[in-house]
Amino acid sequence: MAFTNTNRPTRRLPLDPSLIVVALLLAAVVAVGFALSDRFGTTRNFMNVLEQAAALGFASLGQALVVIVGGIDLSIGAVVTASTVFMAGVVDLHPALMIPMIFGTLLFGAAIGFLNGFAIIKTGVHPLIVTLGTASILNGTVLIYTLQPTGGVPFWFEEFAYGRLGVIPISGLVMLLCFAVVWFLLRYSKTGRAFYAVGGSPEAARLNGIQSNRIILMAYSAGGFFAALSGTYFVSRTGVGDPRIGDPMTLASITPVILGGLVLGGGKGNILGVLLGVFLISLISNLLNYMNVSTFIQWVIQGLIIIFAVSIYVQKCKKL
Amino acid sequence: MIRLDGITKVFPGVKSLENVNFEAKAGEIHAILGENGAGKSTLIKTIAGAYIPEEGTIHFAGQERKWATPKEAKDAGIQIIYQELMLFPELTAAENIFIGKMPRTRFGTIDYKTMYRRANETLDSLGHRLDPRAPVRDLSIADQQMVEIAKALIGETKLLVLDEPTAAISGREAELLFECVKLLRDQGVCIIYISHRLEEIFSIADRVTVLKDGQNVGTHDIHELDRDKLVAMMVGREVNNIFPPKKTPNADVAPVLTVRDLRAPPKVKDVSFDLYAGEILGLAGLVGAGRSEVAHAIFGSMPRTDGTVTLGGEAFNAPTPRDSIDRGLGFLTEDRKGEGLMILLDMAANVTAPVLSEFTTTTGLDRNYEVQAAEDEIKRFRIAVPGPKSGVYQLSGGNQQKILFGRWARACRRVLILDEPTRGIDVGAKVEIYEIIRKLADEGAGVLVISSELPEIVGLCTRVLVMREGSVTGEVVSTEISEETIMHYATAASADAAQGAAR
Numbered sequence: 021m022a023f024t025n026t027n028r029p030t031r032r033l034p035l036d037p038s039l040i041v042v043a044l045l046l047a048a049v050v051a052v053g054f055a056l057s058d059r060f061g062t063t064r065n066f067m068n069v070l071e072q073a074a075a076l077g078f079a080s081l082g083q084a085l086v087v088i089v090g091g092i093d094l095s096i097g098a099v100v101t102a103s104t105v106f107m108a109g110v111v112d113l114h115p116a117l118m119i120p121m122i123f124g125t126l127l128f129g130a131a132i133g134f135l136n137g138f139a140i141i142k143t144g145v146h147p148l149i150v151t152l153g154t155a156s157i158l159n160g161t162v163l164i165y166t167l168q169p170t171g172g173v174p175f176w177f178e179e180f181a182y183g184r185l186g187v188i189p190i191s192g193l194v195m196l197l198c199f200a201v202v203w204f205l206l207r208y209s210k211t212g213r214a215f216y217a218v219g220g221s222p223e224a225a226r227l228n229g230i231q232s233n234r235i236i237l238m239a240y241s242a243g244g245f246f247a248a249l250s251g252t253y254f255v256s257r258t259g260v261g262d263p264r265i266g267d268p269m270t271l272a273s274i275t276p277v278i279l280g281g282l283v284l285g286g287g288k289g290n291i292l293g294v295l296l297g298v299f300l301i302s303l304i305s306n307l308l309n310y311m312n313v314s315t316f317i318q319w320v321i322q323g324l325i326i327i328f329a330v331s332i333y334v335q336k337c338k339k340l
Numbered sequence: 341m342i343r344l345d346g347i348t349k350v351f352p353g354v355k356s357l358e359n360v361n362f363e364a365k366a367g368e369i370h371a372i373l374g375e376n377g378a379g380k381s382t383l384i385k386t387i388a389g390a391y392i393p394e395e396g397t398i399h400f401a402g403q404e405r406k407w408a409t410p411k412e413a414k415d416a417g418i419q420i421i422y423q424e425l426m427l428f429p430e431l432t433a434a435e436n437i438f439i440g441k442m443p444r445t446r447f448g449t450i451d452y453k454t455m456y457r458r459a460n461e462t463l464d465s466l467g468h469r470l471d472p473r474a475p476v477r478d479l480s481i482a483d484q485q486m487v488e489i490a491k492a493l494i495g496e497t498k499l500l501v502l503d504e505p506t507a508a509i510s511g512r513e514a515e516l517l518f519e520c521v522k523l524l525r526d527q528g529v530c531i532i533y534i535s536h537r538l539e540e541i542f543s544i545a546d547r548v549t550v551l552k553d554g555q556n557v558g559t560h561d562i563h564e565l566d567r568d569k570l571v572a573m574m575v576g577r578e579v580n581n582i583f584p585p586k587k588t589p590n591a592d593v594a595p596v597l598t599v600r601d602l603r604a605p606p607k608v609k610d611v612s613f614d615l616y617a618g619e620i621l622g623l624a625g626l627v628g629a630g631r632s633e634v635a636h637a638i639f640g641s642m643p644r645t646d647g648t649v650t651l652g653g654e655a656f657n658a659p660t661p662r663d664s665i666d667r668g669l670g671f672l673t674e675d676r677k678g679e680g681l682m683i684l685l686d687m688a689a690n691v692t693a694p695v696l697s698e699f700t701t702t703t704g705l706d707r708n709y710e711v712q713a714a715e716d717e718i719k720r721f722r723i724a725v726p727g728p729k730s731g732v733y734q735l736s737g738g739n740q741q742k743i744l745f746g747r748w749a750r751a752c753r754r755v756l757i758l759d760e761p762t763r764g765i766d767v768g769a770k771v772e773i774y775e776i777i778r779k780l781a782d783e784g785a786g787v788l789v790i791s792s793e794l795p796e797i798v799g800l801c802t803r804v805l806v807m808r809e810g811s812v813t814g815e816v817v818s819t820e821i822s823e824e825t826i827m828h829y830a831t832a833a834s835a836d837a838a839q840g841a842a843r
Contacts, residue, residue, distance in 0.1 A: 204704070207705075208705050209700075210700045210705060212705075213693075214696075216682075216685060217689075217693060219684075220682055220683060220684035220685065221679075221681070221682040221684070224682050226661060227680075228661070228665070228682075228693040229660075229666075229694050230662075231662065287682075287685075
């Protein structure tokens with residue numbers, strides 16, 4: 021029970037148990053896919069999935085950063101919507117602004133996230149409520165501006181969503197790159213360590229001289245930034261700003277975060293789990309599409325998988 | 341009243357109780373002592389029917405009993421009061437006392453009149469006055485404890501188990517509790533009393549049983565024992581001196597920390613003192629006197645409205661925790677799990693948390709260096725942890741505390757403020773912590789020790805400040821340091837203060 025031998029060799033789990041669970045689920049889906057459909061197990065299809073996963077990937081990455089510092093962002097979907105309308109609207113009027121507007125849109129998202137974080141720190145109101153309020157404000161504003169898909173972007177901009185480097189989709193590549201950079205920063209930077217510290221033990225973090233408020237602002241800004249990147253991807257895909265396109269994204273962004281084993285409440289979890297979660301969700305809907313299963317049944321299946329996966333984590337945690 | 345014979349309880353891989361014989365009589369206060377992990381809680385839970393032993397028999401009130409559920413034990417008259425009180429804060433005291441068995445009128449509704457009357461009677465029988473109509477959340481911890489005891493007395497209680505009842509109270513409140521427990525004993529209730537504090541065992545217990553590593557080391561009348569014998573039984577070896585030798589610091593040099601007229605409302609009203617390098621200065625006082633708040637106000641984790649502070653000769657008046665750490669002032673907080681440890685991070689990350697910059701190169705965190713630093717602290721303070729990369733949550737309180745000592749001793753070498761450095765730690769680890777504190781002072785740090793355990797203050801410090809209601813009311817030096825003088829300053833001045841307020 022008590023450790024008495026201080027010279028015991030360092031033991032380390034080879035991998036997070038939650039990573040293993042989601043990886044196994046992923047393998048199971050791929051295996052079922054190979055068995056049930058000829059078209060599923062092709063490079064071409066996997067590359068399509070990678071391309072389509074980007075929107076969810078960006079949104080979930082942003083959500084994950086907020087969740088790690090102990091928060092949650094329910095305005096992700098609204099930021100996605102607002103950034104599509106903002107980008108397509110401005111570029112439609114001034115096509116020359118296309119490239120600056122990519123940065124402008126990302127900055128816009130980050131600014132909304134920053135305001136979320138600022139309001140949470142200043143008021144002490146729960147992030148759930150603050151970000152819900154932000155979502156309502158953004159959605160309302162967008163719908164006052166337009167009820168229909170609107171605006172437009174130069175045709176070449178669809179390269180971001182559909183373009184390929186060899187066989188690899190650019191959007192998927194950008195997503196993988198974002199995950200890699202965030203993974204590295206979380207694991208090997210002072211700021212990354214601070215993210216986990218603030219999420220897991222806010223009071224202890226403060227008393228260890230960590231500037232918690234700065235970390236929280238950074239997390240929400242990143243959440244907004246990646247939501248806007250998701251919006252940018254949608255503009256590239258559809259060519260317009262759509263006042264409803266982000267609606268399902270808020271809840272969708274939370275699913276891979278949970279599947280990836282991040283603890284709601286903060287302080288624990290590996291961002292790679294979230295990436296696997298994104299792949300899992302994308303592959304499942306891809307497979308079910310091939311099998312002509314309706315979207316509504318897909319939702320039911322997704323719900324079952326979440327509950328199943330998380331119940332396994334809970335069992336594991338009890339054993340530890 | 342209760343007799344356990346040859347009780348053995350095995351958890352997967354661990355024998356928690358091994359062939360334990362134990363007996364407690366009606367009308368006695370029987371203390372159970374032992375270090376963390378010695379098997380105290382397993383023993384209680386076996387008595388309470390929460391665990392079913394693999395071997396052995398339980399005799400209760402003259403009959404052999406086999407509890408299948410805790411409810412059976414409860415119905416037979418065994419009541420347990422756990423360390424964490426289990427009360428409903430929004431309900432009144434009386435409602436809590438009668439929870440689950442409220443008296444009914446003939447219409448089946450709750451008979452509040454009878455309930456409040458009987459609650460009053462029960463509280464009176466404990467010699468304690470409080471309003472049974474008051475919501476529990478408005479009561480002090482001591483009053484809440486009385487409610488818990490009153491709750492246990494509804495119905496026929498033959499055996500009452502108190503698990504560390506004084507963990508959250510001190511001074512006058514604890515005395516009230518002792519009086520009440522003695523009253524119950526004189527009414528013929530068998531009381532099993534569990535505590536870490538040796539002093540109170542001597543003032544309250546009739547007999548003592550010591551557990552060590554799941555075995556009964558011995559049961560003795562309290563008269564047969566003294567402090568040293570008891571400690572030796574608990575630790576399993578002779579501990580000649582719990583406290584390291586005192587050393588008077590060199591007061592000719594300038595103090596490393598000076599505090600003048602510190603105010604941080606509402607808890608800190610007027611605090612001034614000097615702290616010298618190499619000194620172990622005590623800060624004593626009752627719970628709620630504002631001691632921890634002084635520490636927070638100096639460290640910069642709580643705003644202050646007034647006062648001048650110098651650290652190492654330089655003015656230090658608008659601190660943040662970051663500034664304090666950078667200037668070599670560390671603060672080991674009272675609430676180990678909430679404010680000290682980062683329970684989700686590994687041991688190494690816990691050690692380096694306040695000075696992470698030292699471990700950061702242009703390419704990011706130098707994990708190898710960090711692990712190396714943690715290894716050093718493991719060796720230096722003999723921390724029993726599987727390794728730098730293992731978690732900290734499951735470790736014993738003593739080892740968690742040693743990790744925090746590793747953290748702060750490494751980060752801050754000028755001044756260390758230690759708030760309740762041995763709270764909830766067993767005796768063996770306490771001795772080690774005292775040695776560590778001595779060593780840190782010898783290495784040149786000024787150490788301010790805040791503690792509610794007077795023997796600790798008396799045994800460790802060469803100078804003691806006493807606080808009462810936010811102000812320093814006395815300073816006790818060298819040979820004058822005793823529990824009596826400290827208590828005098830911590831409480832006696834209240835008469836003067838009351839007069840002052842009246843004028």
